[in-house]
Amino acid sequence: MATGWLLSILLVIVPNGYTSAPPASPPLPTCLIPCGEENDCADIHCSWDPMPEAETQYSLHWEPAISENEHVINGSSFDVIINRKHFHHGELRVWVQAKNQNGSAKSPDALFQTNDIIQPLPPKLSLVSHQESVEIFLNSTCDKLQLSLGLCDIQYRIMGDKVWLEDTDVVQGSYSVDSLQPGTVHDFRVRCSCYSGLKSDWSAIHSIRSTETAPDGELDVWRDCGISQKSSDCVVTWKKLPIYQAHGLIVGYKVSLFYNNNTSGLVTLSPAEPKGRLACKEMQCHFTSPLKDVASVSVSAYNSRGATVRSFLTIPIPGKEKNKQAIRLVMNEEKLTVSWDLPSPLSDRLKEYVVQYKQAGSPPGQGFDWIRVKKSATTGIFDGPYRFRRYTPYQVSLFTVSNSGIVHHLSSAIGYSVQGIPSSVPSFKVFSIESTHVTLLWESIPLHQQSGVILYYQIVVESGADRQNVYNVSVLPQRDNETFQLLHLSPGHEYEVQIRAVTAVGPGENKRAKFKTKDHETYGRLIAIVLGVSLLVVACVVFVSYCASHAAWFSYKVPDARNSLIFLNMKHQVNDSLAWICIPIYEPDPKISLLEVVETQPWPLRSSLEKTSDPLTITRLVVGDEGSQMNCQDDSRQEAVAEETGQRHEREKYSKMVDSDEEKDREEDNREDCWSSSEEDQLVSGYEKHFMPTALEVLEV
Incomplete structure (x- = not known):
């Protein structure tokens, strides 16, 4: 405790008692005679830099260089005025003296002529702009002081720059500053002196725009597509020309658009137009219309004197790039x-x-x-x-x-410049539930809400007390929805699942969902139903296939009377025990291909023909839709023709379908009556009598 008190006392005493040494020598004073608005250049103003010592008093001393009459002004200020009545024009010696309780110190002497320290007022100037230069006219106050003109310093810069360019020791009168940027606003300021005197303060800044010329160079053109790379989301953008290239005030831009269908269009944009198609901010401008179906674009800037060369940009096609580079x-x-x-x-x-x-x-x-x-x-x-x-x-x-x-x-x-904790997923649900597994579905966090690069999504599954499983699901790029399947679950159990996104900083907020898995009994019943329905479908398919292969009336054609396949199939169906089940869908109207009409001759002619050894049969063919032919003649002619044309076998097939005893008798009766004029019937069977027209009916047609 005693050591602490002693240290505090020393810390307080040392700063106040640090006056044991005399003060250091003050710096050399600076003196001048400033002129006022009325050109009253009278008093001398002297100043010097302050010293760090405390409790030090200063005094300014001066005397003529050839006299020992010393004058003094005491005080603690660092800026002292010597009134005109206290000195004479000529050579003066001035110094500063510092004094404290331990001694004093004297600065070096400043020796000068009073006329050499006269500082005139800043000159007045006027500016005239030429194509690449500015002419400056100076109006000094030296003549009013009855002093000869001195030299001037001229500084200039492009408006807004921090660095001044300077020309020194310029003769007063008029002066031309060359190599200025055309069409650019420049700032100027000047300071001048009278002969052998001090230079004035800097004048007020004067600004002038140099004469414009056509802009130089070309624009840096690019396109802003946002986060996507779709051309429909892109706008063409460019950087403004720097002042040294603009050569004046840029009043607008010309944008040429070249489309994929080999058409083009020109758009002239101006910041003053009310349509809002041009948007400029800081150092960039962009054309607000999207570049949909645009293959390339060119942009140029123009002022009142001309335009830049066109800058071309080809719009890349998304999806065509193959050489990926990390x-x-x-x-x-x-x-x-x-x-x-x-x-x-x-x-x-x-x-x-x-x-x-x-x-x-x-x-x-x-x-x-x-x-x-x-x-x-x-x-x-x-x-x-x-x-x-x-x-x-x-x-x-x-x-x-x-x-x-x-x-x-x-x-x-x-x-990210700085990463943070992500927000929760927008939505999270159980998509499908089974007895031993479920599928989870959640919506990915939008990019502008992630607050950092998402490393993975963490899924925590809880079932009962102290039972917890954790899964880390990697992030798939450019996916709006994510899925994950939980396996090896217990049937009929309740679960709670939660999900959160994780960045390098840490996990975000949880999103929760609850579900209960299905029982095994329900699952087995569903399998039995599905299996039964499947077997029923297979049986129906087999049954329909069998019927389709045995049902003859599924054919759209009805056989002709000479060789009917329907009768042949009916015979097989009689022998088939299952054929009665197969019911035809429909039976179309039969079409008769060819009908032979036998014209009966008058009785006298017939009697004469009967006497010949080779009876003559006169026939006439009636052609139907299918264009086939059939002859109805006497027995010997019919057999010969049928044998030659290959139809004998078909007639035999047809005859087998008719009952043997009854049909044979009927056939003999028909042959005997073939030339009978009283009946005039054709050689027909019972089937033909039922379905086919008679010869007289055909002739009437």
Whole structure:
């Protein structure tokens, strides 16, 4: 405790008692005679820099150089005025003396002529602009002081710059400043002196715009597509020309659009137009219309004297890029460094790299910038105070530009200046539930709400007390929804599941859901129902196939009377025990291909013909839809014709379908009556009598 009190006393005493040494020598004083508005150059103003010692008093001393009459002014100020009545014009000696209780110290002597320390008022000037120069006219006050003119210093700069350019020791009168930027506002200021005197203070700043000329160079044109790479989301953007290239006031831009269908259009944009198609902010401008179906674009800037050459940009097609290249990001609030590896070998067609960043969710033209680097470079740097916001995602992309202007997108990555904890997932639910497994479905956190790079989604499953399983699900890029299947669950049990996103800083807020798995009994009943329905479907398919292969009336054609397949199939159906089940869907109307009509001859002619050894049969053919032929003649002629045409076998098939005894008698009766004029019937069977028209009916038609 005693040591503490002693130290406190020493700390208090030492500063107050630090006066044991005499003061240091004061610096050399500076003296001048400033002139007022009325050109009353009278009093001498002297000043010097203060000394660090406390409790020191200062005094200013002066005397004529050839006299020993000393004058003194005492005080503690560092700026003293010597009134005109206390000195005579000529050579003076001035010094400063410092004094404290331990002694005194004297500064070096300042020796000068009073006329040499006269400081006139700043000159008045006027400016005249020429094409690439400005002429300055000076109006000094030296003549009013009856002093000869001295020299001047002239300073100038482009308006807004911090650095002044200077021309010194300029003769008063008129002076021309050459090599100024055309069409640019420049600031000027001047200070002058009278002969051998001090130079005045700087005059007020005067500004003037140099004469405009056509802008030089070309615009740096690029496109802002937001986070996506779709051309429908892109707008063309460019950086404003620097002052040394603008050569005047840029009054507008010309944008030429070349579409994929080989058409083009020209748009003239002006900041003054009310349509709002041009938006400019800080050092960038952009055309607000999207570049949908645009293949390339060109932009030029113009002023009252002319326009720049057109800058072309080819719009890259998303999805065409194949050579992906990884990029590495180092990012804080003030600086972004992007690095990559050069391809091997380096292509001769490569012109340069373009590195860009885009703040997620920001409108076009905001939170966006790009730089161009040489093709041999492997690093791009964005530097600026407070350029990147905290917890905000920025998409950084790397592009190549060929010598022909073709742009290719190589790679993109998301970066954060400072990462934070992510928000919860927007939605989370159990998509499907079974007895031993379930499927979880959740919506991915939007990029502008992630607050950091999401490393994975963490799923925690709880069942009863102290039973917990944890799953880490990797993030799939560019997915709106994520799914995960929980396996090896117990049937009929209740579970609670929660999900949260995890960044490098830590996990975010949980989202919860509850579910109960199905029982085994319900699951087995469902399998039995599905199996039964499947067997029933198979049986129906087999049954329908069998019927389709045995049902003859599924055919759309009805056989002719000479060889009816229907009768033949009916015979098989009689022998088939299952044929009665197969019911035809429909039976179309039969079509008769060819009908032979036998014209009966008059009785006298018939009697004469009967006497011949070779009876003559006169026939007439009636052709139907199918164009086939059939002859009805006497027995010998019918057999010969049928044998020659290959129809004998068909007639035999037909005869087998008729009952043998009854049909044979009927056939003999028909043959005997073939030439009978009283009946005039054809050789027909019972089937033909039922379905086919008679010869007279055909003739009547």
